[in-house]
Amino acid sequence: MxxxxxxxxxxxxxxxxxxxxxxxxxxxxxxxxxxxxxxxxxxxxxxxxxxxxxxxxxxxxxxxxxxxxxxxxxxxxxxxxxxxxxxxxxxxxxxxxxxxxxxxxxxxxxxLPTKENFLKQFQKITGQSGASQGKGILGQKTLTRSEFERVFSYYDKDKNGTIEGDELNGFLKDLMEHEGNEKRLKRIPTDSEIAALATQIMKSCDSDGDGVLSVDELHRVICRT
The missing domain is CATH 1.10.238.10 (EF-hand)
Incomplete structure (x- = not known):
């Protein structure tokens, strides 16, 4: 041989x-x-x-x-x-x-080989407002500001201070997989599901209509109930 x-x-x-x-x-x-x-x-x-x-x-x-x-x-x-x-x-x-x-x-x-879901380290997260308003987008634990900034920095790949395009799609893919695992669904979202959620989030959270999510706008995505 x-x-x-x-x-x-x-x-x-x-x-x-x-x-x-x-x-x-x-x-x-x-x-x-x-x-x-x-x-x-x-x-x-x-x-x-x-x-x-x-x-x-x-x-x-x-x-x-x-x-x-x-x-x-x-x-x-x-x-x-x-x-x-x-x-x-x-x-x-x-x-x-x-x-x-x-x-x-x-x-x-x-x-394709992929890294472990970045959000896995934040098990059962909501965000600060979620603690008083009920279940938030990632579960039941409060997400501190420093933890939120880590999430934002990770998905802001080009470090331009916004989440957009494939950065947003990557975040939503991880988010939907994380939520699915929390519910024991164990499945990867489809392309159309990611696109639909991206459209929904941009419509409701892109307050200045510039087509990207700023730090404060993404904070609202994570902290809303």
Whole structure:
């Protein structure tokens, strides 16, 4: 095995060397699993980028574009369109649970390694106003101002003082998963559910109508009942 596949003769099988040993679907999964875990913001950035028609699904051609991007990013050389087709069919066979020929958000989430939900560390949170008004958006424990600022800073990826676009989508994905786990639903929200909640929150909380959430506006999202 080492003589055949250890191409650079360093006494170890590297990721790309291992990929040559495995069947196509497994070799590509090795490539996926070798990536650094993604935050929900990074996951939503990838989702929005490769769901090019905004259908709420990653279809075969979009999946091929994503795989080609990943191969180029990892400098794995050129790949033929036939080989991309083979990889795409293998990935769909493994992760397309309802066999509709495309990946919905929860199926894509099972494919890509992601970090632990950031909100998990704040079990049963509301926010300061929630303590007196009943259940808040994250449960029953009071969220201190410093904890709130940690949440805001984490999802404000570009540090421009606002939460917008994929930052908001990543926050809502984590929030809905957290709430689902609290209710023992154990499920990942769909793209349409995230989009609907984003629209609802922007409509009710974007008080100045600038299309982004400021610190105070996001504070109202977390603290409202």
């Amino acid at each position: 080492m003589a055949r596949y250890d191409q650079n003769k360093d006494g170890k099988i590297e990721m790309r060397e291992l990929a040559e040993i495995l069947p196509p679907e497994e070799s590509f999964l090795v490539l996926f699993r070798s990536q650094q875990p993604l935050s929900s913001i990074e996951f939503m950035e990838i989702w929005r980028r490769f769901d090019s028609d905004s259908s709420g699904f990653i279809e075969v051609n979009e999946l091929k574009s994503f795989m080609k991007h990943l191969i180029t990013k990892n400098q794995l050389g050129d790949i033929s369109d036939d080989k991309l087709d083979e990889y795409a069919k293998s990935i769909l066979k493994l992760f397309d649970a309802n066999n509709d020929g495309k990946l919905e958000l929860k199926e894509m989430a099972k494919l």
